[in-house]
């Protein structure tokens with residue numbers, strides 16, 4: 001440890017903070033703190049520069065501490081710090097909604113602001129229930145998620161999500177929930193480039209669930225177009241189209257959770273556009289503000305919004321909202337971020353680099369322990385064979401070693417998930433995969 005690092009850690013009392021999704025005791029024994037950031041890099045507490053191969057957490061798509069966003073937030077903080085959205089509001093929230101609607105998939109041009117991906121998911125699920133009730137189909141209450149889905153940490157999100165850890169820790173959760181099978185097929189689709197060819201028929205499981213519950217009881221299906229948090233699982237070619245067709249046939253709403261796939265990650269603004277399938281509701285967060293201020297949103301088809309705008313004009317149409325919905329600082333950050341995406345044509349820039357990225361991902365093939373490589377846009381999943389009886393340990397060791405060598409990666413189970421800022425250049429791709437290859441070669 002260097003002198004500065006020791007001094008910093010001596011000044012900090014690490015005991016009070018309970019870190020989220022972290023092995024707290026292990027972390028506090030050997031903390032990894034970030035103290036500054038710019039563009040593609042973080043500065044660690046020991047002064048080292050760390051190349052960010054994960055955009056913070058699938059979030060800083062325009063790169064770190066970008067001047068237009070920093071300035072917009074500072075200006076806003078000094079002008080209007082807060083205004084409620086309950087029976088009042090401020091211009092910035094309207095402008096942010098207009099700019100978001102302008103890049104949304106066709107028809108999803110009504111926007112409800114929240115503060116996180118989890119809130120966006122729970123809001124979308126509640127909208128689906130309320131929508132059916134408003135139309136006199138209040139029996140539609142079953143929500144269908146998918147195995148290996150991740151939809152944040154609210155009670156709604158963990159119920160429709162498919163992470164066994166949540167059921168193990170919190171029990172069975174919402175009662176009227178069922179799940180589709182996940183789409184990952186390691187046998188048939190290993191080492192696919194882009195969308196895997198096999199597995200569209202897994203969408204037919206929805207027909208079985210409809211036969212079981214009856215369509216008249218089902219409100220919505222929610223899926224991530226690309227599942228990230230459970231290991232970068234790509235939709236097989238034709239799968240999302242088939243889900244869409246089945247939902248249409250049975251009057252079921254389709255919700256895409258685009259919290260990680262939004263804002264250029266897969267090539268277009270949203271994965272819905274990349275894959276050519278339009279959901280009825282779409283959740284987003286993270287890169288909406290380049291993660292500089294917490295914010296999420298639910299994008300809603302106009303017909304759904306219109307269904308709420310009935311009844312007496314003096315009545316509150318949707319009994320839902322947050323103290324910080326459309327917060328002025330978040331709105332300012334969203335406006336500046338969406339402008340920056342447009343001004344620098346960042347979605348197209350990310351898409352242009354994707355073939356180079358894909359080649360770099362697949363150049364790892366043949367290194368020890370790699371059992372699959374997957375990619376789409378600027379996303380990669382590198383799946384490692386688990387050490388028997390120690391799931392996740394091998395990938396976590398890779399994370400620690402990459403961090404020591406100045407590259408921030410992320411792991412989920414034994415899959416390394418990469419999702420860099422869209423401003424990345426070829427030299428950054430070379431550095432990320434150069435370090436990864438060295439680390440993977442020597443891993444236990």
Ligand SMILES: Cc1ncc(COP(=O)(O)O)c(C=O)c1O
Nearest residue numbers: 116117118150151152257259260
């Ligand atoms: C698909 C998806 N939905 C929801 C969330 C939850 O977002 P947040 O952590 O902002 O609540 C995440 C977080 O990674 C996510 O990947």
